[in-house]
Amino acid sequence: MKFADRIRRLLGMETIQETDWDDLADLLVEGDLGAAFAESIVTELKAYCIRTGIHDGEGARKGMKPLLAAYARSTVIEPDPAVLNVILLLGVNGVGKTTTAAKLASFWSNGRGSPGAILAAGDTFRAAAIEQLKHHGQRLGLRVVAQERGSDPGAVLFDAIDAARSDGSRLVIADTAGRMHNKQNLMKELEKMDKIVSSKADSSQYRKLLVIDATTGQNALRQAEAFSEAVKIDGLILTKYDSSARGGIAIAIAREFGIPTAFVCDGERYEDIHLFDTDSYLDEFLGLA
Secondary structure: OOHHHHHHHHHOOOOOOOOHHHHHHHHHHHOOHHHHHHHHHHHHHHHHHHHHHHOOHHHHHHHHHHHOOOOEEOOOOOOOOOOOEEEEEEOOOOOOOOHHHHHHHHHHHHOOOOOOOEEEOOOOOOOOHHHHHHHHHHHOOEEEEEOOOOOOOOHHHHHHHHHHHHHHHOOEEEEEOOOOOOOHHHHHHHHHHHHHHHHHHHHHHEEEEEEOOOOOOOHHHHHHHHHHHHHHOEEEEEEEEOOOOOOOOOHHHHHHHHHOOOEEEEEOOOOEEEEEEEEHHHOOOOOOO
């Protein structure tokens, strides 16, 4: 059962009982808000319902939306066709960075004013990732800059930016290795890559996007914390945002670290990537859609 259906079922009664508040807090914890945040929201919501005379579940769900909206954040990442733009995709193994790189290239190339994109195979630790990105490049008709497995990821980014400047491309989308957030040596390498890109691209057009699997729950919060300690994160991309995703992690990350969400991916096709809209996201999360 989808999380929104569970919220709708719990708060579907005509009169809210006292025990329903505890059940709601438990459900919000399952929805990836975290225990302390969930308790805080329920306390605020209960006070709001008492103050406004709301007794029914639907009214409570509607009342919860502005409380969560105070923490949910969105951002629009749009390449500037007049200058070089560099997008660095970060995240741990298995979240879908390589496929997301292709989706972004397709999204920005389809009538959105991006004059050509280059894909950079910065995940040099996995030969499969390099081949996968090359495959996407062939399907999309885009140039892929890659080196051999085990090469310096920073060198790949360096070459990709040089290639973009030489042929007039305005967009470089770089895949990176699935850097485990508990390995300090890899995080130091990420900082090195960040410095390389910063030295060759206009800082105002350099964006770092953290790719998060929407089904991983509170573990995603720890990932956001670790990557934020290494570099400044400009936005989130939620992948695997389908029926199994509870979705509250985007709100929790925005509340904890101030990182907004830019995109959500809800399928494997190139077109299954969408701009993140806070209003519709909360409607879906609360079963108001």
